[in-house]
Amino acid sequence: MTDPGFDDVLAAAARIAPHAHVTPVLTSRTLDALAGASLHFKAEHLQRIGAFKFRGACNAVWALDEDEARRGVVTHSSGNHGAALALAAKGRGTACHVVVPEGAVPGKLAAIEAYGATLHRCARTIAAREAMCAALQQSLGARLVHPYTDPRVIAGQGTAALELLAVQPLDAIVVPVGGGGLGSGTALAIAGASPRTKLYVAEPAGAAETAASLACGKRVTDFTPDTICDGLRGTLGAINFELLKAHGAKALVVDDAATLAAMRLIWTRMKQLVEPSSAVALAAVLAHREAFEGQRVGIILSGGNVDINALVAA
Amino acid sequence: MTDPGFDDVLAAAARIAPHAHVTPVLTSRTLDALAGASLHFKAEHLQRIGAFKFRGACNAVWALDEDEARRGVVTHSSGNHGAALALAAKGRGTACHVVVPEGAVPGKLAAIEAYGATLHRCARTIAAREAMCAALQQSLGARLVHPYTDPRVIAGQGTAALELLAVQPLDAIVVPVGGGGLGSGTALAIAGASPRTKLYVAEPAGAAETAASLACGKRVTDFTPDTICDGLRGTLGAINFELLKAHGAKALVVDDAATLAAMRLIWTRMKQLVEPSSAVALAAVLAHREAFEGQRVGIILSGGNVDINALVAA
Numbered sequence: 001m002t003d004p005g006f007d008d009v010l011a012a013a014a015r016i017a018p019h020a021h022v023t024p025v026l027t028s029r030t031l032d033a034l035a036g037a038s039l040h041f042k043a044e045h046l047q048r049i050g051a052f053k054f055r056g057a058c059n060a061v062w063a064l065d066e067d068e069a070r071r072g073v074v075t076h077s078s079g080n081h082g083a084a085l086a087l088a089a090k091g092r093g094t095a096c097h098v099v100v101p102e103g104a105v106p107g108k109l110a111a112i113e114a115y116g117a118t119l120h121r122c123a124r125t126i127a128a129r130e131a132m133c134a135a136l137q138q139s140l141g142a143r144l145v146h147p148y149t150d151p152r153v154i155a156g157q158g159t160a161a162l163e164l165l166a167v168q169p170l171d172a173i174v175v176p177v178g179g180g181g182l183g184s185g186t187a188l189a190i191a192g193a194s195p196r197t198k199l200y201v202a203e204p205a206g207a208a209e210t211a212a213s214l215a216c217g218k219r220v221t222d223f224t225p226d227t228i229c230d231g232l233r234g235t236l237g238a239i240n241f242e243l244l245k246a247h248g249a250k251a252l253v254v255d256d257a258a259t260l261a262a263m264r265l266i267w268t269r270m271k272q273l274v275e276p277s278s279a280v281a282l283a284a285v286l287a288h289r290e291a292f293e294g295q296r297v298g299i300i301l302s303g304g305n306v307d308i309n310a311l312v313a314a
Numbered sequence: 315m316t317d318p319g320f321d322d323v324l325a326a327a328a329r330i331a332p333h334a335h336v337t338p339v340l341t342s343r344t345l346d347a348l349a350g351a352s353l354h355f356k357a358e359h360l361q362r363i364g365a366f367k368f369r370g371a372c373n374a375v376w377a378l379d380e381d382e383a384r385r386g387v388v389t390h391s392s393g394n395h396g397a398a399l400a401l402a403a404k405g406r407g408t409a410c411h412v413v414v415p416e417g418a419v420p421g422k423l424a425a426i427e428a429y430g431a432t433l434h435r436c437a438r439t440i441a442a443r444e445a446m447c448a449a450l451q452q453s454l455g456a457r458l459v460h461p462y463t464d465p466r467v468i469a470g471q472g473t474a475a476l477e478l479l480a481v482q483p484l485d486a487i488v489v490p491v492g493g494g495g496l497g498s499g500t501a502l503a504i505a506g507a508s509p510r511t512k513l514y515v516a517e518p519a520g521a522a523e524t525a526a527s528l529a530c531g532k533r534v535t536d537f538t539p540d541t542i543c544d545g546l547r548g549t550l551g552a553i554n555f556e557l558l559k560a561h562g563a564k565a566l567v568v569d570d571a572a573t574l575a576a577m578r579l580i581w582t583r584m585k586q587l588v589e590p591s592s593a594v595a596l597a598a599v600l601a602h603r604e605a606f607e608g609q610r611v612g613i614i615l616s617g618g619n620v621d622i623n624a625l626v627a628a
Contacts, residue, residue, distance in 0.1 A: 024338070045585045264622065271359045271618035273585040304585035308578065 003239065006192025008155035009185065012059040013162055019058050019091055022163055023047050026301075030269045035285055037292045042164045045274045045304025049083045049115075051231075052160050052182060052302050053147070057084035059156030060145045061092050069094045071141035076129050078104040078112065079231060080303055081147035086115035097142055099132045107307065148181030149237040158185030164298050165193045171295035174281045176302050177201035177210045177251070178232035180240025186300070187247035197298075199249040200291075202284035204229045204256060210236045211251035214244065228256045231277030231303060252284035252291075259283045266301070278302045317553065320506025322469035323499065326373040327476055333372050333405055336477055337361050340615075344583045349599055351606045356478045359588050359618025363397045363429075365545075366474050366496060366616050367461070371398035373470030374459045375406050383408045385455035390443050392418040392426065393545060394617055395461035400429035411456055413446045421621065462495030463551040472499030478612050479507045485609035488595045490616050491515035491524045491565070492546035494554025500614070501561035511612075513563040514605075516598035518543045518570060524550045525565035528558065542570045545591030545617060566598035566605075573597045580615070592616045 026041040044052035061073060072095030075085050082098045089096035096117040100109060101124045113119060122132040136142055145153065160182070161173055173190065177183045183201045190197050203210050206227035212220040219241045225233035236244075256276075263279035266272050278301045285292050285299065340355040358366035375387060386409030389399050396412045403410035410431040414423055415438045427433060436446040450456055459467065474496070475487055487504065491497045497515040504511050517524050520541035526534040533555045539547035570590075577593035580586055592615045599606050599613065 050585065267587050268622055271364060271587040273581050273587050308582055 003243070004151040004155040004188060006188050008151065009158035009162055009188050009192065012055070012152070012155040013159045015062045016055055016058045016156060016159060019062070019088070020055055021047055025164060025167055026270060026272065028270050031265060031282070034265070035292060035297070036289055037285065037294060038296045039285070040164065040168045040170065040296065040298045041270070042160055042298060042300045043272065044160055045272065045278060045301050049080060049087050050303055050305045051080040051084065052157060052300065053080040053084040054087065055159050056150070056153030056156035056181060056185070057081060057145065058088040060150055060152040061085070061088040061094060063152050064094070064143065068143050071143065072097060073145050074099065074133055074136045074142040075145050075147065076133050077147045078108055080305060082112045082117070083108070083115060085145055086112050086117035090116045095142070097136050097140070099129055099136070101129060105307070148179030148234065149239050151239070153181055154185045154240070154243070155188065156185065157182045158189040160300055161186040161189035161298070162193055164300070165189065165197065168298065169296060170194065170197050170298040172198040172200060172292060173298040173300070174200045174202055174252070174285055175300045176229070176232055176277050176280045177203050177236070178207070178277070179234035180210065180236045180244060182300065182302060183249060184240040184243035187243050187249060191247060199247060200252050200284065201244065201249055202252050202254060202281040204232055204259060204280055205253050206256065207233055208253045210244070211253050213241055214249065214251050217245070229259060229277040229280055231275065232280065252288055254280055254283040254287050258287055262286060272301065272304070273306060274301050274304050275306045278304070317557070318465040318469040318502060320502050322465065323472035323476055323502050323506065326369070326466070326469040327473045329376045330369055330372040330470060330473060333376070333402070334369055335361055339478060339481055340584060340586065342584050345579060345596070349606060349611070350603055351599070351608060352610045353599070354478065354482045354484065354610065354612045355584070356474055356612060356614045357586065358474055359586060359592060359615050363394060363401050364617055364619045365394040365398065366471060366614065367394040367398040368401065369473050370464070370467030370470035370495060370499070371395060371459065372402040374464055374466040375399070375402040375408060377466050378408070378457065382457050385457065386411060387459050388413065388447055388450045388456040389459050389461065390447050391461045392422055394619060396426045396431070397422070397429060399459055400426050400431035404430045409456070411450050411454070413443055413450070415443060419621070462493030462548065463553050465553070467495055468499045468554070468557070469502065470499065471496045472503040474614055475500040475503035475612070476507055478614070479503065479511065482612065483610065484508065484511050484612045486512040486514060486606060487612040487614070488514040488516055488566070488599055489614045490543070490546055490591050490594045491517050491550070492521070492591070493548035494524065494550045494558060496614065496616060497563060498554040498557035501557050501563060505561060513561060514566050514598065515558065515563055516566050516568060516595040518546055518573065518594055519567050520570065521547050522567045524558070525567050527555055528563065528565050531559070543573060543591040543594055545589065546594065566602055568594055568597040568601050572601055576600060586615065586618070587620060588615050588618050589620045592618070
């Protein structure tokens with residue numbers, strides 16, 4: 001597969017339809033009043049495994065040919081992508097191998113195992129992780145499904161915006177950005193389905209390499225993430241950067257305090273339990289009121305996998 | 315108005331339609347598997363003011379004649395009913411007076427004031443509260459809207475079950491019970507719309523006077539509530555008891571630990587931020603698996619007004 005395009009998003013939508021939820025679009029009068037805009041929240045925290053990541057993983061798994069499916073898939077994400085790939089592989093009856101570093105959160109690993117994946121532990125370094133992945137690809141013939149640079153993952157993530165645009169004309173869509181899978185998939189969906197809709201990617205100040213990359217026209221990878229948005233600490237992928245740049249996406253940077261305030265608004269006003277990485281998009285809209293005033297704005301609530309034990313005192 | 319009936323629920327549905335939300339019905343594969351039943355959650359935490367209480371208050375306010383509407387309404391609830399009556403009255407341009415005891419939660423009072431109601435503070439005793447209400451009724455000609463014994467409030471609360479039954483045939487409906495407004499309204503809705511659907515009221519063990527009342531056929535009022543379900547500490551009303559008894563409702567008692575576990579399931583699996591008083595109904599279904607196995611069960615998620623500051627450490 002070469003660089004993915006709008007046709008791949010359409011193909012992904014058809015491929016994942018029997019397995020993924022068409023998530024609802026939520027609205028809130030209170031938040032509309034705060035933003036001075038008409039906000040349309042795509043509720044991907046209600047997607048299977050609690051995050052949009054199921055879309056891309058599901059597309060990658062069901063796009064395998066029979067031979068590939070027999071050999072299985074491998075990845076190195078211990079977060080939502082790991083859980084998503086495990087559940088998607090389980091649905092097809094395909095083996096799933098997840099390489100996890102020492103010190104990964106036990107609750108997340110338990111979830112991945114519960115979906116039937118095999119965990120492979122390695123040292124914390126990127127070198128150790130890549131070596132373990134390569135060894136599994138070679139010994140098992142398993143196919144690597146990268147969390148955000150895999151073209152089928154990108155096309156799958158684009159289906160969220162495709163669904164959103166099908167029910168609601170929008171002036172702008174704002175999505176969180178970490179590695180850029182959702183952002184670049186959304187760019188493809190917009191290009192094909194609604195070219196005059198603007199694309200914004202919202203990024204935590206403590207991991208703002210996408211904003212830096214788009215500003216200087218060259219991918220910046222030298223940074224140390226420091227943000228509570230644990231889903232957005234990854235480094236923008238090369239293909240993701242190229243797709244965002246080609247589309248003319250704009251980056252909006254917000255600090256963690258604004259993201260936590262936005263998360264609290266979503267919790268208390270919309271009663272939706274989203275994770276901080278989801279709230280960064282609303283935070284960006286509220287922090288840049290002038291850019292969105294009077295417009296119809298789509299916001300993708302990317303996931304809801306909050307560690308309740310860490311947040312709740314009881 | 316004499317005892318309310320099914321016609322009053324239908325009238326309420328028509329009356330509140332321009333003002334209240336038709337809330338969605340949510341499902342969860344994980345919770346279905348845990349319960350061994352098909353669960354249909356009526357999302358009243360997504361109702362305006364974040365609770366079903368808006369239905370009854372709205373019906374009471376819009377049923378006033380012009381003369382009554384000019385004189386205003388009064389109540390003595392500093393919880394969801396107070397907020398609901400304030401917002402409903404604001405919608406009609408009617409004055410709303412809320413009698414609040416010393417020591418009421420400041421956040422809840424701020425919400426009631428934000429909806430434009432006038433607060434009247436009194437001592438903590440029931441006598442002081444009733445005297446203050448009576449004085450306001452007399453001096454202003456304001457109409458008392460009791461949180462759960464007012465017939466129009468009961469009819470309004472019945473509209474949640476009416477909506478639920480209109481989209482989903484059910485073998486049983488389970489609702490939380492405190493004063494009994496939602497339970498008795500649901501009884502009226504079932505009697506008219508789906509007589510073969512069984513009605514269960516779920517009650518915290520620390521305030522189980524409804525179970526005691528239904529067991530001995532006589533209203534029990536001598537108890538001291540001790541439960542985390544702050545919305546369910548009220549005493550079952552006389553009219554509510556008669557309606558529940560006449561309908562043959564069954565009470566299910568659950569302890570707070572089971573309710574907290576159920577709340578956590580709703581938070582983590584459904585990503586819906588509901589308050590403990592909502593979760594008691596799911597807790598009852600899970601604790602009485604044998605009564606519901608294989609059935610289609612409606613559960614009314616009554617509200618989502620959690621005090622996040624009390625729950626979240628950050």
